[in-house]
Amino acid sequence: MDPTTSSTYVYGRSATEDHLEDWDLLPSVSAGAPRQEASSKDQEAEERSKFKSRLVSAWNSVKYGWSLKQKSKFNKSSPLIMLGKNYNLNNDGEKESFRSAFASFLWLTYRRGFRPLPGSSLTTDSGWGCVLRTGQMLLAQGLLVHLMPPGWTWAVKCCAVKDDLDLLHPADNAECEWAREEGGNKRGRKLSVGSLLDRPKLAKHRMVVSWFAEHPAAPFGIHKLVELGKSSGKKAGDWYGPSIVAHILKKAVAASVDLPNLVVYVAQDCTVYLQDVRGLCERPPPHCWKSVIVLVPVRLGGQELNPSYISCVKKLLKLQCCIGIIGGKPKHSLFFVGFQDDHLLYLDPHYCQPTVNIKKDNFALESFHCKYPRKMAFSRMDPSCTIGFYAEGQDEFESMCAAVNEAVSTSAETYPMFIFSDEKRWDGEEEGIPRTNSITYLQRDNVLDNEDGNSMDEFVLI
Structure with missing residues (x-):
C-alpha cells in the first residue's frame, strides 16, 4: 500500500x-x-x-x-467490564460514562522525531518499542489512580451520542468540553465555577502526561526506559519482554523524585512474596505505609493462551484494584483494560505519531488519549503477560491480596496463574533471575529489531 x-x-x-x-x-x-x-x-x-x-x-x-x-461493535445486551466497573450500554448515561472513562486512559504510542535514544541514532521506536509503550500505559494508569481523585475522568461528556460508540474527534463538535480544555484561544470565555475547580486536576493530569514524554529528562519517557534497560542487557532497537519491562518500570519509579509515596513490586517465580512487599511499603510514622503497584509477569500456556485461564483473566479485570494487563497478541503487545463476552478491550500502541514538545505551554493533549474502543477475541491473546494491581494503603493491600488470590485460585484443572507467599524471597538471589530449583525457566537469545517474536523469554511457564 x-x-x-x-x-x-x-x-x-x-x-x-x-x-x-x-x-x-x-x-x-x-x-x-x-x-x-x-x-x-x-x-x-x-x-x-x-x-x-x-x-x-x-x-x-x-x-x-x-x-x-477500525470500529469495534459492542453488544448492547451484554455488560461491558472495564477495570472493576460494569457498564450497561443500553443506558445512555452509562454509555457516556464508558466513553469518558475509556478516553481518560493515557494512550502512549510509537513516536517519531525525538532526540536520538541512548547509545543509538534512533529517533523513533516504531517497529520495536510496543512493549515499552504498553508498559508505560500500565504505569500511567497506576499513577492516575494514585494521584487523581476517585472517579476522575478527563474526557467529559460530549454533546452528541453515536450508537456505534465511535467517540468524537474534538473538531466534530465545537461545543465539546473536551475541545474547550484544549482551546487555548478561548481565554476570553467566562469560566464556570466547575471549570475553576477542575484546574488543579487538569494541571496534575498534564504533569503526568509530561512524565512520559519523548525527552531525556522525562522520568518515564522512552529515553529513560531504554537507559534503564541497559542493566538487563537491552538497548534501543531490541525487543523487550513484558517481564523485563516490569523491572524497568520498578527502577524508573524508584529513581523518580516526584513519587516518594509510591513503590513498585515485581513478582518473582509467579509468586508475590508478602514480606518483601511489606518491607518496601512500611516506613516510620507518621506515614506508615506507601502505596504500591504490584506487577506480576506470567506465561499462561505455550504458544497459545490456555483456555482454562480465560475465566481467571476476566475475574482479575473485574477487580477495582486491577490497573490493566500488558501482553497482546502474536507479533505485537497491547494494553488490556476490560472485556465483553469473549472479547478483550484494549489500547494499541502501534500508531506512529510525531513527538509533542512538552516544554511548550499548554501543549496539546489530544494525541495522548484514544477515542476509539477496540476489542479482540480472547483466543488471539498472546500468553505472555504482565498483570498490574494498585493498593493505596495497608488495608487496601490486604484486601487486594485476598480478592486477587480468590480470582486466580478458582480452577482445579490448572495451576494458579500466580500465588501469594508469606515467606521472604531468598536474599542471595539476584533480582530478576528466578531460582533454578523452583520451576521451569525459559530463556532465549535477544531478538534485535524484531517485534514478531513469540515472547517466550523471561517467563515462568505454568
Missing part, C-alpha cells in the same frame, strides 16, 4: 492528511548534529533523508494497522 495515496480515515480525518501534516514537522534522521551551511546538493540529500524517514514511519503505521480506522 502506498501511504501517500491512501484515502482511509484516522481519528476523523484522512490518513493522507494526517501523514502530510505530521511529515512537515519531522526532523531529519541526523537530528542533533551541528548545523552547517548546506549546498544545494546537501539540501537535496537532507530532503531525501527526511522523505525516507517519513516513508518508514508511514509504512510502520500501515503495517501495524493504525492507518485504518
Whole structure:
C-alpha cells in the first residue's frame, strides 16, 4: 500500500492528511548534529533523508494497522467490564460514562522525531518499542489512580451520542468540553465555577502526561526506559519482554523524585512474596505505609493462551484494584483494560505519531488519549503477560491480596496463574533471575529489531 495515496480515515480525518501534516514537522534522521551551511546538493540529500524517514514511519503505521480506522461493535445486551466497573450500554448515561472513562486512559504510542535514544541514532521506536509503550500505559494508569481523585475522568461528556460508540474527534463538535480544555484561544470565555475547580486536576493530569514524554529528562519517557534497560542487557532497537519491562518500570519509579509515596513490586517465580512487599511499603510514622503497584509477569500456556485461564483473566479485570494487563497478541503487545463476552478491550500502541514538545505551554493533549474502543477475541491473546494491581494503603493491600488470590485460585484443572507467599524471597538471589530449583525457566537469545517474536523469554511457564 502506498501511504501517500491512501484515502482511509484516522481519528476523523484522512490518513493522507494526517501523514502530510505530521511529515512537515519531522526532523531529519541526523537530528542533533551541528548545523552547517548546506549546498544545494546537501539540501537535496537532507530532503531525501527526511522523505525516507517519513516513508518508514508511514509504512510502520500501515503495517501495524493504525492507518485504518477500525470500529469495534459492542453488544448492547451484554455488560461491558472495564477495570472493576460494569457498564450497561443500553443506558445512555452509562454509555457516556464508558466513553469518558475509556478516553481518560493515557494512550502512549510509537513516536517519531525525538532526540536520538541512548547509545543509538534512533529517533523513533516504531517497529520495536510496543512493549515499552504498553508498559508505560500500565504505569500511567497506576499513577492516575494514585494521584487523581476517585472517579476522575478527563474526557467529559460530549454533546452528541453515536450508537456505534465511535467517540468524537474534538473538531466534530465545537461545543465539546473536551475541545474547550484544549482551546487555548478561548481565554476570553467566562469560566464556570466547575471549570475553576477542575484546574488543579487538569494541571496534575498534564504533569503526568509530561512524565512520559519523548525527552531525556522525562522520568518515564522512552529515553529513560531504554537507559534503564541497559542493566538487563537491552538497548534501543531490541525487543523487550513484558517481564523485563516490569523491572524497568520498578527502577524508573524508584529513581523518580516526584513519587516518594509510591513503590513498585515485581513478582518473582509467579509468586508475590508478602514480606518483601511489606518491607518496601512500611516506613516510620507518621506515614506508615506507601502505596504500591504490584506487577506480576506470567506465561499462561505455550504458544497459545490456555483456555482454562480465560475465566481467571476476566475475574482479575473485574477487580477495582486491577490497573490493566500488558501482553497482546502474536507479533505485537497491547494494553488490556476490560472485556465483553469473549472479547478483550484494549489500547494499541502501534500508531506512529510525531513527538509533542512538552516544554511548550499548554501543549496539546489530544494525541495522548484514544477515542476509539477496540476489542479482540480472547483466543488471539498472546500468553505472555504482565498483570498490574494498585493498593493505596495497608488495608487496601490486604484486601487486594485476598480478592486477587480468590480470582486466580478458582480452577482445579490448572495451576494458579500466580500465588501469594508469606515467606521472604531468598536474599542471595539476584533480582530478576528466578531460582533454578523452583520451576521451569525459559530463556532465549535477544531478538534485535524484531517485534514478531513469540515472547517466550523471561517467563515462568505454568
